[in-house]
Each structure stands twice: as C-alpha cells, then as structure tokens.
Amino acid sequence: MGVGLFVLGIFGTIIHMSSVTEQSLVTQVALLYHQLDLGAYVRPADLDLVATAGVIAHVVNYAVWLYVAVRRWNSGKRAMWCAAVGAVIAVAITLAVVTAAMFAHPEVIDWFANGAPAPSPTPTQ
Numbered sequence: 001m002g003v004g005l006f007v008l009g010i011f012g013t014i015i016h017m018s019s020v021t022e023q024s025l026v027t028q029v030a031l032l033y034h035q036l037d038l039g040a041y042v043r044p045a046d047l048d049l050v051a052t053a054g055v056i057a058h059v060v061n062y063a064v065w066l067y068v069a070v071r072r073w074n075s076g077k078r079a080m081w082c083a084a085v086g087a088v089i090a091v092a093i094t095l096a097v098v099t100a101a102m103f104a105h106p107e108v109i110d111w112f113a114n115g116a117p118a119p120s121p122t123p124t125q
Helices: 002-019 022-036 047-074 080-102 106-114
Strands: none
Touching: 002 047, 002 080, 022 047, 022 080, 022 106, 047 080
16 A cells, blocks of 8 residues: 555656646746736746756655655555655645745735735726
C-alpha cells in the first residue's frame, strides 16, 4: 500500500509542479486581475524565481519523504504516513508559491488591504 501511495505521489508531484510553473502562475494571476477588475496585468520580474523555487521545492519534498519511507521500510517500521505527510506539504508548497505570485503585484495587495471598490450606482427609471 505504501509503495502505491508513492507511485500515486509521483503523479501528484507532477500535477503540483505544473501548477507552479511560470506560465501557470501568469495565467492564474492574470485571471485574478480580470476577476477583480484590477486593470491590465503586468508580469513581475521575479516571477521566474518564484516558479523555479516552487518546482524545486516539490521535487525536494517528494525525494525527502521517499527517502524517509525507504529508510523506515528497511528497518521494518511503518511508512505509509510518509506519503500522507508529503502530500500535505506539497499542497502547502503550492499554496505558498501561488500566494507569493499573487502578492508580487501591488494592485492585488491594495485590493486585499482596501477591499473591493464600491460598485457605481445604477440609475433607476
């Protein structure tokens, strides 16, 4: 069962890695700009560093927990929990990277700090 979870974890890691690539982050934040009506989206200069850090963090996370699980299996201990912990950490990494990408834009920070602008009143007839 534990081996199966780590095989499944490979696919989960690939999916998480694809969600923190630079192009994916650009798409996600540009969609956020459109939904919040923040104007034209401008890609920040540091976005490639954030994306690279996210991809590397996912690979390291998977490798560390696979290593821990193999060590535990070799010593006759239970290791299924390692896959679950790795999955939870992968979700946290993805959330941290996407949040960092969003908050690299001052407009998004202003929107969260000040709230949504009040809708303009519509004339009644």
